[in-house]
Structures are given as C-alpha cells and as structure tokens.
Amino acid sequence: MKFSRSLRTTLAALTIVALVASVMNYRTVGAEELRSVTRFEFTAEKMGVPVRVLFYAPSESVAEEAAEAVWARFDELNATLSDWDPESEIIQACRATEASGERAPISADLRRALEESRKFCELTRGAFDPTVSPIVKLWRRSRYFHERPPEKILNEAKSKVGLDVWDLNEDGLRADPGVRFDVGGIAKGIALDEALRVLQARGVYSALVDASGDLRIGDPPPGREGWRVGVSSLDDRPAFYCELSNVGIATSGDANRYVEIEGVRYSHIIDPRICEPLTTRCVGTVLAPTGTTADALASALCVLGRDEAPEVFAQILRAEPALLDESRFDYLLLEKSGGVGESDDYVVTASPRFLKMYADARASGEASSAVRESE
Ligand code: ADP
Ligand code: MG
Numbered sequence: 001m002k003f004s005r006s007l008r009t010t011l012a013a014l015t016i017v018a019l020v021a022s023v024m025n026y027r028t029v030g031a032e033e034l035r036s037v038t039r040f041e042f043t044a045e046k047m048g049v050p051v052r053v054l055f056y057a058p059s060e061s062v063a064e065e066a067a068e069a070v071w072a073r074f075d076e077l078n079a080t081l082s083d084w085d086p087e088s089e090i091i092q093a094c095r096a097t098e099a100s101g102e103r104a105p106i107s108a109d110l111r112r113a114l115e116e117s118r119k120f121c122e123l124t125r126g127a128f129d130p131t132v133s134p135i136v137k138l139w140r141r142s143r144y145f146h147e148r149p150p151e152k153i154l155n156e157a158k159s160k161v162g163l164d165v166w167d168l169n170e171d172g173l174r175a176d177p178g179v180r181f182d183v184g185g186i187a188k189g190i191a192l193d194e195a196l197r198v199l200q201a202r203g204v205y206s207a208l209v210d211a212s213g214d215l216r217i218g219d220p221p222p223g224r225e226g227w228r229v230g231v232s233s234l235d236d237r238p239a240f241y242c243e244l245s246n247v248g249i250a251t252s253g254d255a256n257r258y259v260e261i262e263g264v265r266y267s268h269i270i271d272p273r274i275c276e277p278l279t280t281r282c283v284g285t286v287l288a289p290t291g292t293t294a295d296a297l298a299s300a301l302c303v304l305g306r307d308e309a310p311e312v313f314a315q316i317l318r319a320e321p322a323l324l325d326e327s328r329f330d331y332l333l334l335e336k337s338g339g340v341g342e343s344d345d346y347v348v349t350a351s352p353r354f355l356k357m358y359a360d361a362r363a364s365g366e367a368s369s370a371v372r373e374s375e
Contacts, residue, residue, distance in 0.1 A: 037056040037057065037058060037206070037222050038057065038059075038060075038063075039054070039055075039056055039221070040053075040054070040055055040056070040057055040060075040063040040067070041053070041054050042067040042070075042071075044071055046074040046078065046191070047074060047077075047078050047082070047187065047188060047191060047211065048084070049188075049211055049212035051209070051210065051211045051212070052210040053067055053070055053195065053199075053207070053208075053209050053210075054207065054208045054209075054210070054227075055199060055204045055206060055207035055208070055218075056204070056206040056207075056221060056222055057204050058203075062202065062203070063204075066198070066199050066202045066204050069198045069202065070195045070198050070199065070209070073191070073194050073195060073198050074191050074195065076109070077109060077187065077190065077191045077194065078191075080107060080109045080110050080113070081109075081110070081113055081183050081187045081190075083133060083180070083181065083182045083183070083184065089106065089109075089110050090113075090181050090183065091180070093106050093110065093172075093173050094173075094175055094179060094180055094181065097173055097174055097175050098178070098179075103169070103171040103172040103173060103174050104172045104173045104174075105171065105172040106168075106172050106173050110173075112190070113183050113186065113187065113190055114130070114168055114181070114183075115168065116186060116190065116292055116296070117129075117130035117181070117183055117186055117296070118130075118163070118168070120186065120293075120296035120297070120300065121163055122163070123312075123316050123319075123323075124296075124297070124300035124303075124304065124312060124316075125273075125308075125312060126162075126163070126273045127271070127272070127273070127299075127300040127303035127304045127308070128185060128272075128296050128297070128299050128303070129161060129162070129163075130181045130182060130183050130185070130186070131160065131161045131162060131165060131166065131179060131180070131181060131182075131272070132161055132275070133180035133182035134157035134160050134161065134178070134180060135154070135157050135158070135270050135272070135275045136182050136184075136268070136270060137180075138153065138154060138157055139259070139266065139268070139270070139277055140268075142261070142266070143257075143258075143259040143268075146259060146261060147261060148261055154275065159178075160176065160178045160179045160180070161272055161275055162272075166179055185252070185295065185296060185299035186292060186299075187295075188211045188214045188250070188291070188295055189214060189216075189248060189250060189290070189291035189292040189293070189294055189295025189296060190291070190292050190295075191291075192209050192211055192214060192215070192216035192248060192291035192292075192295075193216055193248070193290050193291045193292050195209040195216060196209060196216045196217075196218050196291075199218065200218065205218050205219040206218060206219045206220060206221050206222060207219070208227045213232065213251050214248075214249070214251065214291065214295055214298075215229060215249045215250070215291070216248050216290075216291040217229070217244050217246065217247055217248070217249070218245070218246060219245055220243075220245045224243075225243045225245070226242075226243030226244045226245040227243065227244055227245065228241055228242075228243055229241065229242055229243075229244050229249060231251075231285050231332055231354070231357075232251045232253070232283050232285055233283065233334060234253075234281065234282075234283050234334050234336060234346060239332060239334070239358055239361065240357045240358055240360070240361035242357060244287070246289075246328075247287055247289060247294075247328050248287070248288050248289065248290045248291030248292070248293060248294035248295070249285065249286070249288075249294050250285070250286055250291065250294035250295040250297075250298040251283060251284065251285045251298055252269060252283070252284050252298040252299045252301065252302050253269075253281075253282055253283030253284060253302060254267035254268060254278065254281060254282065254283075254302075264279055265279055265281065266278075266279060267279070267281075267282075267302075269299060269302050269303060270303075272303070278302060278303065280305065280336065281335065281336035282302045282305070282333060282334060282335045282336070283302075283333075283334050284298050284299075284301035284302040284309075284331065284333045285298060285301075285331060285332045285333075285354075286298040286301055286329075286330070286331045287328065287329065287331070287354075288323075288324060288328065289323070289324065289325065289329075293323055293324065297313070297316075297331070300312075301313075301331055301333050302333070305333070305335065305349075306333060306335060306347055309331070309333060309349060310349065313329075313331065313351075317329060329351065330350075330353050330354040331350060331351050332348070332349075332350040332351075332354045332355075332358060333348070333349040333350065334346045334347070334348055335347045335349070
C-alpha cells in the first residue's frame with residue numbers, strides 16, 4: 001500500500017478527475033427534491049493519499065456522520081492491510097506463522113483481502129500477485145541508491161513469490177518463512193467499496209469516493225446521468241471524459257514512481273512472473289463493477305501489456321460473469337515504447353467502447369498528443 005508522502009505529487013499526474021455538477025446545474029429535478037438533497041464534500045488523508053468523498057444527503061448531520069463512518073472504515077482497513085505499518089495485521093500474521101510454524105488466525109477483513117488477491121492472481125495468470133512484496137521492497141531501495149538490487153538477494157527474494165508459498169483455510173494463514181504481502185495494488189479498491197457500502201447503509205446513494213484517482217461511484221447526482229470522470233493519459237490532460245454510475249474505476253502507472261539506471265526506466269510495478277519491474281512507460285485504467293476488481297485489474301493491465309491483456313480480460317469476461325459483465329467493463333492502456341529519450345509515440349490498447357471514446361476525444365482535440373493505435 002502506498003503510504004509515502006511523496007506519493008501525493010505522483011498521484012496528481014495520474015489522477016482521474018471527477019468533475020461534479022453543482023446543485024445549480026440540475027436540469028430535471030423538482031424544487032421539492034432540490035431542497036431535500038444537498039451536495040457535500042469531505043477530504044482526509046487516508047492510506048497515505050488524499051481521499052475525497054462527494055455525496056448528496058438530506059442534512060448536514062447525516063452528511064457528517066456518514067463521512068466520519070467512512071473515515072473510520074478506512075482507518076480500520078489501513079490498520080489491517082498496511083505494509084508500511086509494522087503493527088498492521090497483515091505483517092503481524094506473517095510474522096506469527098513464521099515464528100510458530102502454525103497457522104495464524106486472521107480477521108474477516110484480512111481474509112477477504114487475501115482471498116480477493118489470490119483470486120486475481122489466478123485470474124490474471126500471475127500478473128497481479130500480492131506476494132511481490134520482497135521484490136517491491138528491494139526496488140524501493142534501488143530508487144534511493146540508483147542501482148539494481150544485487151542478483152543474489154533478488155534470487156533469494158524470488159523464491160518468496162507465487163501462489164504456492166502461502167494458503168488459507170478456516171484455521172488461518174500459512175506462509176513460507178520470509179513471505180510478505182503487499183496488497184497495495186488492491187487495498188484502495190477494497191476500501192472504496194467499503195466506503196460506498198458505509199454510505200449506502202446510511203441512506204446515501206448518490207456518491208463518489210475518490211482515493212487519488214481510484215474511484216468508487218454510486219448512483220448519479222440527482223437529476224443527472226452520472227458523475228463526469230476524466231480517464232488518465234500519460235500527460236496531465238485526461239484522455240477523455242465519461243459519465244459514470246455504479247462502477248469502480250482505477251488507474252495504475254509509472255508516471256513518477258520509477259528509477260532510471262543506465263538508461264533503463266524501472267517502474268514501481270513489478271512483473272511477478274519474472275520478478276522484474278516494468279520498463280515500458282504505461283498508464284492503465286480499468287472500469288469494473290467494483291473498486292476491488294478495477295484496482296486489481298488496473299495493476300494487472302500494466303503488467304500484461306498490449307500483448308496479453310486483451311486475451312486475459314476476454315477470458316475473465318467469459319469465465320466470471322459474477323465479477324465482470326460487458327456493460328460494466330472497459331479498459332484503456334497507453335504504453336510508451338522505448339527507453340529514456342526514445343520515441344514519443346504511444347501505443348493504445350483498449351476495450352471497443354473506450355477506444356471509441358479515446359478516438360472521438362482525439363478527433364475533437366480533447367485528448368493528448370501523439371498516439372498510435374495498436375493493431
Ligand atoms: P497506485 O494506485 O497506488 O499507483 P497500484 O494499484 O498501481 O497503485 O499498485 C501499485 C502497488 O502495488 C505497488 O506500489 C506495489 O506496492 C504493488 N505492486 C507492484 N506490482 C504489483 C503486481 N504485479 N501485483 C500486485 N501488486 C503489485
Ligand atoms: Mg491497482
């Protein structure tokens with residue numbers, strides 16, 4: 001999970017911008033309804049990033065109580081899932097099973113996060129893998145020292161990555177010695193889904209929760225079709241805008257978090273199958289029925305790249321109707337080939353709907369510069 005403060009600037013570049021019509025913009029809502037719902041916005045730093053909650057509620061007291069409940073849920077999940085906080089349950093559980101050689105009992109929240117992570121590891125054929133933690137940590141150090149991790153240490157770390165180094169049963173978690181989890185690629189999605197659930201439990205349905213570019217969206221604002229959301233490109237301008245409701249949308253990419261060593265640009269995203277960072281500049285956005293699915297698949301999208309993503313996603317669509325359906329699944333991947341200082345061309349790989357929106361935005365001058373569609 002990202003808890004470093006420097007991340008805020010990084011995320012600014014990647015942020016999916018949610019532009020929301022103000023109450024003044026209502027078109028079809030009657031005066032009575034206008035009086036009964038007011039737009040509220042709350043912000044706080046959670047899970048190491050600025051989080052924004054936008055919703056319509058009947059009164060200030062309802063709104064404040066709902067926002068407090070959302071923050072409390074974020075804090076709870078952070079205490080469970082953080083890989084920066086040595087006291088987090090996810091770190092303590094690994095330590096406990098390592099020390100005792102027995103299974104470590106785990107909370108319902110941790111179980112769900114690990115189960116979801118395992119499921120997405122299987123579905124993405126290992127492109128999303130929560131056990132990349134030892135590799136992620138070695139490369140975080142590399143960003144500081146500007147050198148590749150020593151091969152011997154990398155090889156040792158590689159043996160702690162994969163589906164076979166851990167499992168869960170009703171008694172809890174078993175993991176090989178040295179195995180650590182990094183659920184940073186899915187935790188924000190889980191927290192966003194929970195945040196929306198917390199709001200809905202309080203009767204707040206028209207809502208959007210934005211964890212610095214990963215969004216969970218509920219019902220549209222009153223009288224509107226959806227929330228207007230900008231989909232990230234590789235530069236500051238969104239690739240295009242769309243109106244969304246009842247979906248999750250998440251973006252992964254290496255806009256600023258990378259290290260250059262001898263002319264190679266190493267991303268903060270790791271390909272767990274080879275335990276090496278990505279070296280192609282990319283930004284990947286996934287729209288899915290939930291924040292959890294969108295978040296995990298956005299990380300996987302960057303790893304799978306243009307060669308593998310279309311086929312893997314098509315397979316998930318076929319095999320998992322409960323997870324993804326055609327009407328609420330889209331993706332856009334922009335890749336910049338070549339190393340530092342090479343060509344500025346982007347390669348675009350996208351679902352048909354997102355490809356059309358991207359092309360239309362380009363034609364109207366809304367989208368970013370030089371692009372080249374993939375075949
Ligand atoms: P963010 O939205 O914070 O940019 P992502 O959702 O893209 O993050 O997740 C990136 C984080 O997930 C990395 O910083 C690292 O902690 C972890 N990670 C990196 N590569 C993978 C991977 N292939 N599978 C799962 N988690 C990963
Ligand atoms: Mg992710």
